[in-house]
Amino acid sequence: MRILLLVHSFNSLSQRLHVELTERGYEVSVEFDVNDAVTREAVALFDPDLVLAPFLKRAIPEDIWKNRRCLIVHPGIVGDRGPSALDWAVLEGQTEWGVTVLEAEAEMDAGPIWASASFPMRAATKSSLYRREVADAAVTAVFEALERIESGAVAPRRPERDDPAVRGLARPPCRQSDRVIDWATDPTDVVLRKIRSADGTPGIRDRLFDRAVRLYDAHPAEGLAGGPGAVIARCDGAIARATSDGAVWVGHVREELDKALKLPATHVFAAESAALPEVPGYAPIRYEEDGPVGLLHFDFYNGAMSTAQCEALRGAYAQALARPTRVLVLTGGPDCWSNGIHLGLIEAADSPADESWRNINAIDDLARDIITTTDRLVVSALRGNAGAGGVFLALAADELWAREGVVFNPHYKDMGNLYGSEYWTYLLPRRAGAENAQRVTQARLPMGVTEAHRLGLVDRLLPSSSAHDPTATARLAQTLAMDSDFEARLAEKRRCRSADEADKPLAAYRAEELACMRLNFYGFDPSYHVARYNFIHKIPKSRTPLTLARHRSQGHHRLARAMLHAGT
Incomplete structure (x- = not known):
């Protein structure tokens, strides 16, 4: 089945569905909802069996949904309608919420329902719920809908307004x-x-x-x-x-x-x-210990790591190394492990180029400290998504554990052809091999845990409970610390690090990466600065990147072949 993801932007839910659908063998392409003409062109080029809209801000053109099945992923319970479903649920303190997959019709969010899934609400931000519970429920509901469509066995139902089972309401936008x-x-x-x-x-x-x-x-x-x-x-x-x-x-x-x-x-x-008193409490960085296991928690807003945060985390890492543990677990946050350097503070700086340089060197210093730790095993435990430099920072550890549903974006190029650092030219080929490393960085596509495991980037799957129960990770680390082969493994780690350093020093990898980054920051090509500005200021893209819009390159190839066949 060919599925066209029609989206306002390639947000976290769109990426998660892209990963899950691709992994299960569906042919998936993406089109940004720029305008109706572009959407019509995309449908004509790809000729999808289904249009799936997980994140839209406009209605699908009538001539499309009348002639092709279009499913909307709505972050609300059955019967709920309106653009602020999750806003109202959080504001009103709902104890249970859900996701509904329904067919597009003239009235927004009121078409026939193909599937739905519910979840208990946490006391959390809208964006945290969206990344975790909504995303998980959306995957469940989408695949239930696809199974029904492919089997043809179950007809969709409508959320009739007088149906006592319908709990949702038509709600207006949630205003200030x-x-x-x-x-x-x-x-x-x-x-x-x-x-x-x-x-x-x-x-x-x-x-x-x-x-x-x-x-x-x-x-x-x-x-x-x-x-x-x-x-x-x-x-x-x-x-x-x-x-x-x-x-x-x-x-x-x-x-x-x-x-x-x-x-x-x-x-x-x-x-x-x-002028305010400084008191403890907010604490995005904290450390705890459980016998031979140390857990270094860092939960930075949206996964962005500023220069100061990298330096603070590096200090906390050094303090953790002073403790008599055998395994040190880097937990990150439950929503985002890390997304690399802090583009917001860079954009706000007097000199974004200078702040970019300070920030990348600060995160490189942290990555080097992790790579060169040889007196214990270090684990990166990903309960939330990771992108760009955050992926390679995680790879600096001896093992990378990840929860099912985590999405990786192990590439930089969409940020104005940014080259990237964090010793990725050492870490990625060491894990995935040179050929796969090249493919991963050039593809510019999100990657799920299953694919990352196949490539050797993920060593172990975390239980789903780890998203809300950090003790699940600690229990797993205990088994690693008490393993009978622990000392032999530690000795092998020291040997490999010494051999790698003799073959090519870490300083050489860093110098080569930073030479390219200096061109990104200070060179004549402003692409990085333009892309960062557009990202921070949420400037809508005028077209879908060809790495996502597979149908566009395929469509052009089909057109070219048709022209050759016709002799034109």
């Missing part, structure tokens, strides 16, 4: 007026729901230090209190603001006049936050 924070009266749980319902877009409109901002990345500030609305503390980039019964940490803000840059709160309010 629906989630205004009243700092004088709103308790902490209400403030958290309001901010989380708009994270990561559009953010909650508010005022801080008499400046109009949007708020993101909110967490309870345990043990803190003050006059409601007062900013009372700072910690690791976040500021604490008092509620009517406690306080919340606000990790990131965006100034209202700036339509793109979400930055750490203490970066935006550097002078104001400097």
Whole structure:
């Protein structure tokens, strides 16, 4: 079956479905929903058996859905309609939610239902739920729908308005007026729901230090209190603001006049936050120990790692190495393990080129420390997605473990032909072989855990429970630490590292990579700077990259063959 993914952008859910569909043998191509004419052209070129829309902001043209089966993936329960399904679910404190796969018709989200899947709601941001529970439920529902379509055995049903089994509602867009924070009266749980319902877009409109901002990345500030609305503390980039019964940490803000840059709160309010007391609590980096196993947790917003965060994590890594453990596990965050350098802070810098250079060197320093650790085994445990430099940072460890459903993007080229560093020219061929390394970096496609395991990038699958239960990872690490072959394996690790260094020093790999990166940052070709600006400012793409839109190159080849056959 040929499936065309029609998307507003290639977001996390679209990538997950692309990976799952491709892995199960479907022929998949992607088209960005630029305009109706482009969509019609894509359908004509690819001639799909099915159009699947996991992330759209416009209606599919009538002439397409009337003549070709089109399925919409809606992040809401059966009967729910409207563009803010997940926003309302978080804001209203729903305890259970779901995903519905329905057929496109004239009325939005009201067509025949092919499948649905539900899940319990966590106390989490909209974007976290979307990356995890919504994505998992969408995969389940999409494949249930495909099975029914392919078997032809089950006819779809409609969410009839008088059906008592239908729990969803037709809801309007969730506006800023629906989630205004009243700092004088709103308790902490209400403030958290309001901010989380708009994270990561559009953010909650508010005022801080008499400046109009949007708020993101909110967490309870345990043990803190003050006059409601007062900013009372700072910690690791976040500021604490008092509620009517406690306080919340606000990790990131965006100034209202700036339509793109979400930055750490203490970066935006550097002078104001400097006067605040620094207290523990926000803690994106923390360490814990379980017998012979150390676990170094780092949960950076959206997986972006700034220069300062890389330096702080490197310091925490050095402290962890001072502990008498046998295995050190790098856990990352449950949503994003790492996505490499912090493009937002780079974009905000006085000199983005200089900050790019500082940031890539800081993450390289961390990667080198991991690679050269020879007195214990190091494990990268991926419970969330990883992209670009984050993938290669994970490969610096001795083993890489990943949860089913994690998506890898082990390439840089879509960011303006960025060459990349993090010692990837050493780490990737060592794992996957030179031929596969070339194929992976040139393909520019997302990769699932199954494919990554085939290529040798993933060593072990984590249980699905690891997404919300970090002790599952710790238990697995215990077996590694107590293995009877542990000392022999450690000796072999030292031997291989010494042999590799003698063959070609790590410094040589780094120098070669950074020579290419210097051209990206300071050279005459501005592609990286343009691509970064467009990414941060969410500039819509004017066309779908050919690496995704397979039908375009295929279509051109078919047209060329037809012209040759006709003698034109």
